[in-house]
Amino acid sequence: MLKRIVYGVCGAAIVGLGIFSIYAWHPAIDPVVPTQTDYSPQVIEQGKILAAAGYCSTCHTPPGGTAYAGNYEMHTDFGTIYSSNITPDVETGIGGWSQAAFARAMRTGVSRDGHHLLPAFPFEHFNKMTDDDINAIYAYIMTSVPAVNQVKKDNGIPFPLNIRWFQAGWKLLFADTQAFEVNSKQSAEWNRGAYLAEGIAHCGACHTPRNALGGEKYDQMYQGAAIDGWIAPSLTSTSTSPIPWRAQDFYEYLTTGNSPYHGSAAGPMAPVMHKGLSALPDSDIEAISGYFAEIARTNNTDDPDSSSTLQAAIAAQHQQPDQRIDEGARLYATACQACHYNSDQLVKGRPLITIGSATHLNDPTNLINVILDGVRSDQGISGVVMPGFRDALSDEDITAIAAYLRQAAGENTWPKLQQQVGEIRNQPRFEH
Ligand code: HEC
Ligand code: HEC
Numbered sequence: 001m002l003k004r005i006v007y008g009v010c011g012a013a014i015v016g017l018g019i020f021s022i023y024a025w026h027p028a029i030d031p032v033v034p035t036q037t038d039y040s041p042q043v044i045e046q047g048k049i050l051a052a053a054g055y056c057s058t059c060h061t062p063p064g065g066t067a068y069a070g071n072y073e074m075h076t077d078f079g080t081i082y083s084s085n086i087t088p089d090v091e092t093g094i095g096g097w098s099q100a101a102f103a104r105a106m107r108t109g110v111s112r113d114g115h116h117l118l119p120a121f122p123f124e125h126f127n128k129m130t131d132d133d134i135n136a137i138y139a140y141i142m143t144s145v146p147a148v149n150q151v152k153k154d155n156g157i158p159f160p161l162n163i164r165w166f167q168a169g170w171k172l173l174f175a176d177t178q179a180f181e182v183n184s185k186q187s188a189e190w191n192r193g194a195y196l197a198e199g200i201a202h203c204g205a206c207h208t209p210r211n212a213l214g215g216e217k218y219d220q221m222y223q224g225a226a227i228d229g230w231i232a233p234s235l236t237s238t239s240t241s242p243i244p245w246r247a248q249d250f251y252e253y254l255t256t257g258n259s260p261y262h263g264s265a266a267g268p269m270a271p272v273m274h275k276g277l278s279a280l281p282d283s284d285i286e287a288i289s290g291y292f293a294e295i296a297r298t299n300n301t302d303d304p305d306s307s308s309t310l311q312a313a314i315a316a317q318h319q320q321p322d323q324r325i326d327e328g329a330r331l332y333a334t335a336c337q338a339c340h341y342n343s344d345q346l347v348k349g350r351p352l353i354t355i356g357s358a359t360h361l362n363d364p365t366n367l368i369n370v371i372l373d374g375v376r377s378d379q380g381i382s383g384v385v386m387p388g389f390r391d392a393l394s395d396e397d398i399t400a401i402a403a404y405l406r407q408a409a410g411e412n413t414w415p416k417l418q419q420q421v422g423e424i425r426n427q428p429r430f431e432h
């Protein structure tokens with residue numbers, strides 16, 4: 001009897017494994033010599049804009065490297081991953097890929113030769129795109145990106161996670177394979193914003209928390225997550241920002257790199273907006289902003305300038321704490337205040353740190369990053385710089401300033417603040 005059950009269970013497992021391997025197996029698509037080169041200039045231009053909005057070159061180009069030739073290094077919880085060469089080089093890039101092979105990779109994360117790609121490549125978002133949009137990106141890469149011969153480095157993912165076949169199981173469990181669905185209850189503009197945000201611009205790849213195996217938690221969409229040594233804040237009603245985000249605040253942030261009521265795009269968000277979203281027409285950024293304003297459910301359209309929250313924060317700047325007692329306040333006054341003081345109203349480019357997101361997040365990571373490395377001219381507001389204090393301030397100094405700002409912002413102290421300052425100082429810096 002027992003034997004029969006054992007045989008039964010084993011049999012079921014073998015059948016299951018067999019079915020899984022049929023599911024997991026994808027054929028190679030034969031290499032081709034792409035014959036079509038006569039795409040219309042409009043299609044190529046559309047592909048160029050979409051490739052920018054999908055940050056293809058951000059992830060497929062290492063700092064200082066050749067565009068699209070790959071080997072950009074991504075540090076994940078599972079090990080180091082290198083991006084592929086997606087220039088039209090026949091030997092080492094995608095020069096021998098048919099349009100069908102490219103579309104399959106973009107929709108299902110399967111390479112031309114049939115091997116599964118890791119979800120560091122955000123195919124579950126690109127899957128939301130229309131055929132026309134995917135084909136336009138293909139047309140742009142094949143006709144306009146110079147071919148570069150460069151072999152992809154092997155990923156540093158330990159066994160058994162490096163078995164590509166397992167990715168099929170991951171996809172089965174976690175990947176959103178649904179096509180984009182138009183929400184008929186919403187306007188055409190909202191749907192355009194949703195289409196771009198969920199698809200090509202893959203905002204959720206960074207802003208949605210992930211489970212232990214790296215799958216996006218779709219029931220917590222856009223509720224904030226750690227990414228590349230930074231915190232991508234919640235973009236929903238769970239945002240800790242004291243001044244609610246309105247559509248025009250999203251728009252200002254996404255077009256200028258800064259919202260006076262929230263702060264600057266100084267980390268991974270900087271290339272997203274400066275090198276990515278900036279390629280999209282204004283109407284598309286408006287659509288994305290409207291989509292997120294609806295998600296953030298901020299029906300509030302009050303002018304933040306006259307809000308009591310902002311007035312109180314500005315007034316608080318004038319009441320100096322006793323600097324003989326508070327070391328953080330003293331350091332802040334000497335190192336920061338000259339640039340961060342607003343007399344009676346907010347001035348763009350002089351962030352009021354006590355209302356900024358970096359100070360109000362439950363995690364001090366973004367504030368520590370900005371104090372250590374500042375804001376380069378190609379980050380935040382274009383051409384505007386904040387110096388880094390990596391060499392000028394010790395871990396104790398940075399801890400004191402951050403603790404002072406946190407308390408001045410009316411928030412609870414961050415536990416393990418000094419430990420985090422030390423850890424973040426020694427982390428590899430986010431480059432881009
Ligand atoms: C967040 C980083 C990231 C972004 C953004 C990104 N990619 Fe990738 N891509 C990767 C990584 C990493 C791989 C390799 C994954 C692996 O080793 O399994 C990859 C692989 C690919 C492949 C498979 C190549 C092959 O030889 O198998 C294609 C095609 C591709 N990307 C195209 C694109 C396009 C087009 C865009 C922009 C619309 C894009 N990628 C944006 C990270 C990214
Ligand atoms: C020389 C002027 C200057 C000094 C000194 C300075 N900052 Fe800044 N800071 C800026 C500017 C300008 C920006 C906005 C940069 C941009 O958006 O391009 C900024 C931005 C910020 C931000 C917002 C970034 C974000 O992620 O939202 C924080 C936080 C910040 N500074 C903290 C500090 C602290 C703390 C100090 C002192 C240790 C300091 N700053 C010293 C000029 C300065």
Ligand code: HEC
Pocket residue numbers: 197201202203204205206207227230231232233234235239241250253262263264265266267268269270272277288292357358366
């Ligand atoms: C590569 C990861 C990444 C992608 C993709 C990304 N973000 Fe971000 N985002 C971040 C990080 C990290 C921050 C924190 C600030 C920084 O990095 O400069 C941020 C900050 C923001 C902020 C400011 C939030 C606050 O409370 O201060 C907004 C708004 C935002 N992102 C919107 C978007 C939208 C809209 C998209 C898609 C169009 C998007 N992000 C795509 C990583 C990302």
